[in-house]
Amino acid sequence: MHPATPLHWYCSVCVKVVGSVPGHTFLLIVLMLVSQLSLLSAFFLPIKAIILMGSPFIPDYFPAALASLGRKTLFTYLSIAAIFLYLTHLLAENKIKSFTERGAQQLIVNCANMIPFEDQENLTTRTFSRLTRSLANTLFITAALMVLGIMYKGLFFALLGICALAGSVYIFVRPAPTTEVLEIPNTVASLGFLAAFGFIFYDLLNTTSSNIIAALIGLMLARQIMQRAAILIQDTHSLMTQHVKISNLLFNMPFLATSDNSPDILWTLLKPDVRHSLIGNAISEITGASYNVIDAKWHQIGIHDIAAFEVTARHTATAQKHRFLIKIFNSKRKNLAISEAMLLANTQHTNLPTLPFLGASAIENFNCHVFEWTSLEKCDPLYIKHPMHSVFKDMMRTLPAANLTELFLNSQPLLWDRLTPHNLSAFELAIDTTHYADILQAFIAARADIVSHLKKVPLQIANFDIHKDHLLSDPQGKLYVSHWGLWSLEPVGAGWPTSKKELQQLHGIFHDLQLNRDDTRHLSFQLFTLSVLLSALDRLVAKQHFISAAKLLPPIMAAYAQETAPQQQESRI
Structure with a gap:
């Protein structure tokens, strides 16, 4: 039965995991504590060593057995101990990774009744x-607070007060849903450590009986407590956000479509009661x-x-009606929005x-x-072939x-940069x-020369992500594409279909292209054909449609042979 509250659920998960893999869990906790304590000691001992060398005599807090070794020998031992402890920390971290993987595998085996799912x-x-x-x-935070309660009660109560204050602020000032919640604990931990340091500073200035070593240890423990508390909150939040999958993993619970009640912010903003106002503000700002x-x-x-x-x-002002199309991108689609805006602003x-x-x-x-x-209509999806051909021709022109x-070349590879031995290895x-x-093998052998010829082809804007919902036409038959999030720059001809019937149309397209673009007049028809075929090959290889890509190799090599034939004849002469 699924736990009724988050706390009960979290405790149930702990009990289930510990009960399923007790050995791995216990060993990992020990290793993590060893890692944390050795790292803390590795940072603390050099400070003591520096204080030792800066003092005219060995401080009283060193035991007599250590004090008898002398300052230089004791300094050497402290330095070696710090190095040893840091190496212990690294070794523990390495073992933590190894035992985590083993424990996870054992957890899967022990929970044999789980329903398999992706990832x-x-x-x-x-x-x-x-x-x-x-x-x-x-455990670390509890132990550290106990140490502070024994050796530095003032800081102990100060930390409790800081934690209580942070919790109260969180209760009364809930973070906005768009705030990155995982960043909040880090910020609060930093502020908490700053407050702890302020308390120690005040205490040292106003208390004559203050213990410097206790203050130093307290400062380091305060830092570790705050840091570990932030990580604890982040880990707990991550577990809670995936409680449905984890319940399925451990308790054989079915996935519930209604289990995640967190609203999607974008769709909340587009509800009828606020939609018109927000859209109107955006249009007013732009126009x-x-x-x-x-x-x-709604426009699909x-x-x-x-x-x-x-x-x-x-x-x-004028009371006239105007019509607009507005597209709103969720945060996960921000890259598409930036890409589309960059293209449209420059075309x-x-x-x-x-x-x-x-x-x-x-x-x-x-x-x-x-x-x-304006009065645009979507093209009939049953007769989309001709409009697509017209759009491809417009992009070539x-x-x-x-x-x-320049913007594209700074961030994306061109076709000849993608046709590398590495990308073609699979x-x-x-x-x-x-x-x-x-x-x-003939293509691989000639690849470098084929690429050198391909680089002579001028570029065009290409959009390989045109769907039936993106094609629009006005009453006069002029075509428009409504989405350009995945545009790219490709050699002229990219995107044209490569069926036998459509390849037969290349002569007419090539003639039209030379009439409309002066930078294509130096091109041969063979090189244009090679550009069309290599672009199709690149897309098929990227999708791992290897047999379909291989079927393009004969016409590619034929076009390449015809393109290089005049050069071969000249070399013979």
């Missing part, structure tokens, strides 16, 4: 590691004019975590079939893009702006077992 082994390892680390940190949203109708983009609305808004007044882009803004930290919208090319391994092995 099960990694989840088991993370759960076991965090749980044992939480138990070790709890520089004030608009009131009259209607916002067909990509997870991207919301889009066809918006009708009234200009507050105004080109052949690229994009919607008129008005600008980019943010709705409560979510990226949003605003476009002009578009010469990328120089600044856009392709070679698979095709060596087929009847395409000989022609593949």
Whole structure:
């Protein structure tokens, strides 16, 4: 039976894990405590050694047996002990990793009734590691507080007060859902250590009977207590956020669709009672004019975590109605938003079939893009082939702006950078077992020269992520693409289909291209064909569709042979 409260659930998990793998759990807790204590001692002993060498005599807190060794000998022993303890810490950390993996495997074996699911082994390892680390940190914090309670009662009560204050603040000032909750414990721990240091500083200045060594040990323990408390909170939070999977892992509980009640912030913001206001503010910010949203109708983009609305808004000054398309990207899609905005901001007044882009803004930290919208309709998905061909031709005709090319080259590889022996190694391994092995070896042997020819091909803007929901047309038949999150720069011809029928259309496309782009007039038809085929090969290899990619090798080698034939004839002459 699933525990009713988080505390009960957490205790049940601890009991289950300890009961399933008691030996590994106990050994890991011991190793973690050894690691923490040896690291703490390794930092403390050098301080004592430096104090020793800075004093004219051996301080009284050293036992007589050690004091009799002399300052230099004692300093040497302390330094060697610090090195030994640090090596002990490293060895313990190494063993912790090894025993965590073994314990997780044993946990899987002992919980034989669990329902298998994706990423099960990694989840088991993370759960076991965090749980044992939480138990070790709890023991360490308890022991450290007991030490402080004996040797430095003032700091002990000060730390309890700091923890009580931090808990009270958290209760009364709940962090916003968009706040990175895992960063809060680190911040609070740093502030808590600063407060503890302030208390020690005040105590040393105002108390004549203060013990410097106790203050020094107290300061180091305060730092460790705060740091371990932050890690404990983070580990506990991570376990709680995955309680459904962990329950399935340990208690054979089924996954419950309603078990995660945490709302998605984006969809909360787009509820009807606040949607119009937020969208209107975004449009007003981008256009520089004030608009009131009259209607916002859902527009299907067909990509997870991207919301889009066809918006009708009234200009507050002129009372005229205007229409917009607004796209709002969830935080996980931020990279797509940045990529699309970078392209659209640098492709105004080109052949690229994009919607008129008005600008980019943010709705409560979510990226949003605003476009002009007219009477556009989605293309019929049953007759999408011809519109796709037209869009591919438009992209070929578009010469990328120089600044856009520079931005892309600073972050992404081009096709000839991707056709490397390393990237082709899996392709070679698979095709060596087929009847395409000989022609593949010929391609591998000529790869460097093929790439050198490919580099002569000008670039175009390509979008290989066009779906049926992205293709739009106006009443005059002009086509638009509504999503450009995964655009790239590719050699001209990239993206054109490579079926026999569609390859027969390349002559007409090549002629049209040379009429519309001056930088393609030096190209031969063979080199253009090679660009089309190599782009298709690259995409198929990336998807590990190796047989389909191998079927392109004969036309690739034929185009390459025709391209290099004039050079070979000249070399013979």
